[in-house]
């Protein structure tokens with residue numbers, strides 16, 4: 001199933017492809033519900049410096065037209081340690097507005113990103129997550145991701161970062177292997 005065909009997640013939400021700028025504006029607003037502004041801005045600007053094009057998708061409540069969750073990802077070379085040579089889908093940011101969590105919205109977006117990757121012939125999704133982010137680690141493990149490696153100083157360029165600077169590189173094979 002490709003993204004453009006999926007207009008209905010959980011019977012209530014449609015998925016909309018958006019520009020990088022709109023996706024960042026929305027995700028910034030959502031992420032501020034969870035993280036302090038100072039290092040969020042730095043994280044976003046580090047993300048903007050990577051030249052690979054970004055894919056942005058937002059879940060919109062069909063009835064109210066309100067945006068409730070979003071994901072920003074890109075196709076790029078693997079950041080893993082296993083010399084995986086093909087491109088991967090790398091998730092830069094994924095977030096659900098706090099009042100809508102634990103209803104399967106992030107899972108819906110993840111599945112759509114997976115379908116998009118498969119349509120592109122990409123067989124792996126990767127992302128980094130801080131070891132202090134228990135909710136996200138639970139979420140990714142629950143959705144089939146496995147830890148490939150631990151990076152001790154992943155957030156070194158983010159000044160005054162208050163979470164753990166140790167990040168896990170999580171990986172999921174889209175082929176189910």
Ligand SMILES: CC(C)(COP(=O)(O)OP(=O)(O)OC[C@H]1O[C@@H](n2cnc3c(N)ncnc32)[C@H](O)[C@@H]1OP(=O)(O)O)[C@@H](O)C(=O)NCCC(=O)NCCS
Nearest residue numbers: 034094095096101102103104105106107135136138139142
């Ligand atoms: C992580 C996040 C995207 C999950 O969004 P979501 O829409 O609630 O996810 P889903 O409903 O699809 O999945 C729910 C599962 O995620 C995990 N989870 C979500 N919130 C959690 C919390 N507060 N504590 C522990 N686990 C949590 C659990 O495994 C949960 O399953 P359960 O309810 O059966 O225990 C959301 O908490 C979020 O936006 N966090 C802030 C941004 C972030 O850290 N993004 C990830 C880094 S890129």
